[in-house]
Amino acid sequence: MNISKIVRRVISEQIEQVRGLNFEDQRDILEKGRKNCPGFSDVVGSRPVKRLERSDISKFPELAGNDEIAYISSPNPDGTLRMFFAIQNPNSRSGKVEFYTYYAKSGQAPRLYTRGWGDNCDFMQKTEELGKDTMSEEQRKTLQSFLDSNKGTYYEFVDKANQGEFVKVPYSELTWPNSGRPVLPNYKGSGYVFVRKNLENVNQDKLEQMSVALSDQGFTREEPLDAQSPEANAGFFLKDIAKDLPALASLAKMSPNTKVWPKPGTLIVPDRGACKSAIKTLSKCSKSTSITSDCTRDLWKNKMLALQCGDKNFIGGAIGIGDEFDALLVDTGRFGLATLKTARQQGFEEPEKPSGPDLSIKESTARTVSKFLNEEYKRRLFRK
Helix, strand or coil, X not given: CCHHHHHHHHCCCCHHHHXXXXXXXXXXXXXXXXXXXXXHHHHHCCCCCEECCHHHHCCCHHHCCCCCCEEEEEECCCCCEEEEEEXXXXXXXXXXXXXXXXXXXXXCCCEECCCCECCCCXXXXXXXXXXXXXXXXXXXXXXXXXXXXCXXXXXXXXXXXXXXXXXXXXXXXXXXXXXXXXCCCCCCCCCEXXXXXXXXXXXXXXXXXXXXXXXXXXXXXXXXXXXXXXXXXXXXXXXXXXXXXXXXXXXXXXXXXXXXXXCCCCCCCCCHHHHHHHHHHHHHHHHCCCCCHHHHCCHHHHHHHHHHHHHCCCCCHHHCCHHXXXXXXXXXXXXXXXXXXXXXXXXXXXXXXCCCCCCCCCCCHHHHHHHHHHHHHHHHHHHC
């Protein structure tokens, strides 16, 4: 799909067309705003585009009808948040193109700003420029031929696929595998296709084998639909879980950044008895000079259960496993929790990128906002 077509649909008057945009399409709108709208860029900075949890969409009435929502959030000085979306507001008071912006405060329902973002950005108002389609019919046929001959590697649409497994490649950079010649040598537009990250030379059969191998270990590449389930808060890059699951080591080398979740029903809702058992086992094994089958059996599940127990504070009181748990949290060894805890906190963000507030982060809103405000204060102090 040519990205100019996507942008044209977003800024058209027919809002029902916008409702069909998937997450990646919306991400492109936000990134174009970051690149071409100075006021918007100053506010959002380098904060990442996030995915709104499905269970939270109902909290934003104007966004109803969308299954996938992308947004960027930015802290206000008073500790609240501004959330910027890529869905056009058809009731713009200025009569210009603008996109929904919400005010969010912990413990309160989000409120819609009377003025959204984009209305003072010339780029978003130039519909005649954004709507130009630079691909000829002959080029479209050539591209389709290329896609048909490279199924399983190149995709024009990945709305139902795992976005973390793909990278964008502009049409202008596509080459025929055998000759190395450009597929569209005279194309001057901004269209692109999706290519599987780290899997460019892997055929579809191997991809299916990956799904089977993950399933055998109790994992899937499909994000859980139930955002409240234990599995929904246990998504990791494949490279992070393979450290505790040797059967997945080869897959992790082939595609380390594949996003995976435990299959529905895999993780238990922790109770105090299960917490004590898991933490005692991990603590014992971390101190032992010999590794038994009790140590390696369900190692990853025990670690995940221990972290969930910490979330629910099922480690103190009469159970008396607080000391063991604290020691495991800083233990980077095979049976410690430090490495998995760090990976869980980072989520699906690359470590070198700053991570903005996210509705799915199990961290208090106050702490998250405070952290960002401190960073902003230091940045401004440095500029003086």
